[in-house]
Amino acid sequence: MSGFDWPVLMRAGFVGLRLTPDQFWRLTPAELRLMLGQGAGMPAMNRAGLDALLAAYPDKEQGERDDGS
Numbered sequence: 001m002s003g004f005d006w007p008v009l010m011r012a013g014f015v016g017l018r019l020t021p022d023q024f025w026r027l028t029p030a031e032l033r034l035m036l037g038q039g040a041g042m043p044a045m046n047r048a049g050l051d052a053l054l055a056a057y058p059d060k061e062q063g064e065r066d067d068g069s
Helices: 006-016 021-026 029-035 047-056
Strands: none
Touching: 006 021, 006 029
């Protein structure tokens, strides 16, 4: 037993990602996981995240320069 559920992975690759068989079989398991959204990356920013960034880094006032003058 390889530890991979090949029918599920193939269905996800061929149907979900619309990969050709050649494209599917050239992928590494890590690449396939990333394409399926299972990577360790951060989730997309939501409104709360945007609000936190805006509070931490507010826009400068009209005419204000980066050097404070």
